[in-house]
Amino acid sequence: MILTKEYNVKKNDFVNAGKVSVEVKRLLKETGISPSTIRRIGIACYEAEINMIIHSLGGDITFNVEDDGKVTLSFDDVGPGIPDIERALVEGFSTASMEAKEMGFGAGMGLPNIKRVSDEFSISSSSEGTHLLIGFVEQ
Numbered sequence: 811m812i813l814t815k816e817y818n819v820k821k822n823d824f825v826n827a828g829k830v831s832v833e834v835k836r837l838l839k840e841t842g843i844s845p846s847t848i849r850r851i852g853i854a855c856y857e858a859e860i861n862m863i864i865h866s867l868g869g870d871i872t873f874n875v876e877d878d879g880k881v882t883l884s885f886d887d888v889g890p891g892i893p894d895i896e897r898a899l900v901e902g903f904s905t906a907s908m909e910a911k912e913m914g915f916g917a918g919m920g921l922p923n924i925k926r927v928s929d930e931f932s933i934s935s936s937s938e939g940t941h942l943l944i945g946f947v948e949q
Contacts, residue, residue, distance in 0.1 A: 812841060813875040819862045819887075824913060827863050831856035834873055834883070841875050844948060850927040851881055851946050857920040858885045858942055864910045866890075866940065882930075885942040892935040899925060 815837065817830045835852045843851075855871075862869050862885060869887030876882075892898050898905075899921050906916020925931045930945030 811874060811876055813837060813873070815873045817871040817873070819859060819869055819871060821863065821866060821868045822909075823863055824910075824915075827860055827915075828856055830859050830871055837873075838875070838881070843875075843879065843881065847881070847946055847948050851883070853927050854924045854944050854946075855883055857924045858883070858944070860915055861885075861920045862887050864906050864915055865892075869939065879948040881946040883944050885944075886939065888939045889937055891937045891940055892933075895933055895935060 815833075817833075819830065820826075831852050834855050835848055838848045838851060855873075859871065862871075866887035867889050869885065872882075872884040872886075874882045874884075897903050900918075901922045902918040904911075904916045904918035906918075910916040921933070924942070924944060928944040929947050930943070932941075932943045934941050
């Protein structure tokens, strides 16, 4: 493992929204990952980070860069979970609050965008929380 970092994300913390994805991109530049891969990782990390802020009670993000250049991000949040993951993967479907939508978030593109730009995508959810694991290989 070349690099491992953990971050905590708080519910409705719109002031700090996107800070994790900015730091992840900065760290990736230092490891020599290609700009095109960094771009994909930045998109996915930002979308997942925003989803945690909008939809969960908060949680943790774990970021890993392995010796072979593979990058993984794990997002583990606390409730309420995603009742219908298949529906949440449909572009435009959103359960975001009016407050989030008024700030320009909650268009229903988060999970579809994450899945589209990731090389690996795994999600599970219950009323206790959601676990999202995404992986990227250098292209």
